[in-house]
Amino acid sequence: MGSRCLLRRTVAEILATDSNVFIAELEQAFRLQIGKSPTSSEVNSWRRSIPTITQALAAEGLHQVAVLIELRGPLTNTRMDLVLVGSHPSDGRSSVVVVENKQWSKTDAVPASELVRVPGLPDQVHPANQVWAYCNTLTNYLPALENAHVYGMVNMHNASSGDLYRIQPAAMGLDPEVCRNVRIFGDDQRDDLGRFFRAVLSATDAASHADYLIKSPVRPTRALMTAVSDAVLRRSVFTLLDDQRLAYDHVLRAVHESHANNHKEIILVVGGPGTGKSVIAIELLGALSRLNTSTVHATGSKSFTNTLRDQLGTSNRRAKQVFTYFNNYAHVKQNGIDVLIADEAHRIRLSSNHRFTPRDRRSTIAQVEELINAARVPVFLLDENQIVRKGEMGSVESIRQAAANLGIQVTEVHLRDQFRCGGCQEYVDWVEELLGLTGNGPRVWEPLDTFDLRLADTPEAMERYLRQKLDQGLQSRIAAGYCWSWSDARPDGSLVDDVVIGDWKRPWNSRADRMINGIPAADLWATHEGGFHQVGCVYTAQGLEYDHAGVILGPDLVWRDGAWVADSKASYDSKVKGAVNFDQLVRNTYKVLATRGSRGAVLYSVDPETRAMLAGLGIPKI
DSSP states (O other): OOOOOSEEEEHHHHHTSOHHHHHHHHHHHHHHHHSSOOOHHHHHHHHHHHHHHHHHHHHTTOTTOEEEEEEEOTTSOOEEEEEEEEEOTTTOOEEEEEEEEOOOSOOEEOTTSSEEEOTTSOOEEOHHHHHHHHHHHHHHHOGGGTTSEEEEEEEETTSOHHHHGGGSTTTTTOOHHHHHHEEEEEGGGHHHHHHHHHHHOBOTTHHHHHHHHHHOOOOOOOOHHHHHHHHHHTOOOSOOOTHHHHHHHHHHHHHHHHHHHOOOEEEEEEOOTTSSHHHHHHHHHHHHHHTTOOEEEEESOHHHHHHHHHHHOTTOTHHHHHEEEGGGGSSOOTTOEEEEEETTGGGOBSOSOOTTSOGGGOOOSOHHHHHHHHEEEEEEEEOGGGOOSTTBOOOHHHHHHHHHHHTOEEEEEEOOOOOHHHHOHHHHHHHHHHTTSSTTSOOOOOOOSSOEEEEOSSHHHHHHHHHHHHHTTOOEEEEEOSOSOOOOOOTTSOOOOOEEETTEEEOBOOOOSSOBTTBOOGGGTTTSTTGGGSEEOHHHHTTOOEEEEEEEEOTTEEEETTEEEEOGGGOOOTTTTTOTTHHHHHHHHHHHHHTOEEEEEEEEESSHHHHHHHHTTTOOBO
């Protein structure tokens, strides 16, 4: 499965092991799996929290219950403190308890929100919402748990029940599902904790149920684009985890305060590719729409916006009203919208004006200020390392500065967990180091069970491999650096084979805004059937994803004498060709292309020396 734990032990095995030996085993497992040492706070949490659970289980005779420590969620790099596995006393079916350990001693509710306040910390996601999201992630993606009993509990062993009554799920009016299935226990509630364990867990068949869970395949996730209509029009679709939920809750809090106190606040959400920025955007759009809060979604990407509109259905008149562009807000009434969700905000430009803007409609203020002015709660979601063309200037600093100039409060949330690339943060980190965006340059690739990276010697080999994936029902696409000319379609709508590498020839994706002869429109290349037969570029791939990504590195970025060399003369992209930071933009481009795959990627370089360097990193060849 896409999940694994640091250690799997029975309650009896943990209690029979010297505590220092047990902690050393956890530290060693952490270093082997995560690639770094655990922090002192993580070690202290293991040392203080785990015994409070194992001792409570042992007191109820549940010595053979399986304990999965730091279980990694399927398709994410989030880690669950403890997952207890046994049978349910009532029917013998698998029973699972997800445990979130908190070291907090004092907590309080944040008014008019689902957030909690902890002294000395920024506002936090409610731990009951946090642990129930983990439960949903397991049941949504692991067939082994489809018929299981799944519960969540928060172990607040440093707090008393008197410290916790204000944040109890029912007291805060949390979702009824959370109130029914998640319990919070303080230090003086050990008897209640024992009764809870006795009611939901039996040690019978615990080992086999744990085997089944760990070996369970991961069901394919419901792709973002195919779930948009459900999320916007009818119901919540995606489970928001940890920092994602924190961002979501902060927006809802700010919306409440904007109505109650005429308050204006910017929510700034920062995260790399695959951290769930667009999932947050879609869930917010759906939730706010169902609350009759005037909300719009805006991007600077024609492909992304048109794909979202397409998923709502061409007959839906709301699509164009809801999914808009950054340059639509140059002349709107100040605070005329409740919430403006600026997705892919790194694509914000200096000005909304362009060469076709009439003189009397030209704006005199910066685009970022227009977006801020348009709504009571502007929400910006961005990744500064995805700026791929001249003129894009959306950044944390530019938004902070605009907010300061306007005297508006900014609340920042930084997303840490990776959901794209199979939830494999290790691969994303590796790509960034490969391209010199972080770290000390390329490092050896160590194959992972969560992401399939391959190297091709020829484009033909890449295409054959991805065709096999496509035939297995896995969405696959080939994209390339913009290093070949891009011809207009022929009069009959057929495309010219512009991308030529030896005997291999393929066309770029269509420029048309509609399907012609089975060839999808430009903006739908990544999601519609028929896109496999063309090569995409960063402008048709950015913001989207598919199962397996083929990436052709062109002559605009090659490896020479131990370093990357960017050659603007090899580029046909007028949007970046004359940029003073061409080197940065082209490396950002290949990062975007290499992180579109949710399950795997295949790399190929047209340059022999670059291919040799990649082969030397130990990437398996196809």
